[in-house]
Amino acid sequence: MSAPTVALIFAHPYAERSLANRELLKAIDDLSFVERRPLYDLYPDFDIDIEAEQGRLETVDTMVLQHPVYWYGMPALMKLWIDEVFTMxxxxxxxxxxxxxxxxxxxxTTGGDFDAYSKDGPHGHPFEAFVAPMRQTALFCGMDWLEPIVVHDAHSDQAEVAAAGQRYRARLLTFETARKRLPA
Ligand SMILES: Cc1cc2nc3c(=O)[nH]c(=O)nc-3n(C[C@H](O)[C@H](O)[C@H](O)COP(=O)(O)O)c2cc1C
Incomplete structure (x- = not known):
């Protein structure tokens, strides 16, 4: 089997209770070129092995960051992972x-639905306003920022979660197809 080309960094502190993220993971479960790194399983005590994480990232050409949105950002362990792994x-x-x-x-994934992310909605801004820190982190490190896959209303819109799972799968497959087209 060839080495993984995608590192999937997954952070969900209550993964056993997850509905949406669990479904998204299921949609890509059989993709052998994706290495899953479930941070809350790997580092339950938040003691991140920085060298191991950097080593894994150096071998892949795509990093996926997957998580539920918590307080307009990422779960604590993913934030710590970026703080510690993305060194100067x-x-x-x-x-x-x-x-x-x-x-x-x-x-x-978000609990809020699309309309809740608007000037007059409970979240006060379109979701795009909360994308900037993640996007800029990628650009600051010279990474190629791709259109995010964001699933709103993730508690109740099962059709959207299922459709997003298929979009997610198709997106990852395009990376692998592009790689195969490159000369060896
Ligand atoms: C601590 C906490 C903070 C949350 N903050 C937000 C938030 O800022 N915006 C939002 O839309 N949903 C928020 N949610 C809802 C989660 O994003 C939602 O439950 C999750 O995306 C559903 O995915 P899951 O089924 O995989 O857990 C929050 C949930 C928790 C537990």
């Missing part, structure tokens, strides 16, 4: 090249 000189700063040119695919 490795991810950014002079001579840093580890993440340059790699794709970043963001996959996020």
């Amino acid at each position: 000189g490795w991810a950014y700063g002079e001579g840093a090249a580890a993440l340059k040119g790699k794709r970043l695919q963001w996959v996020a």
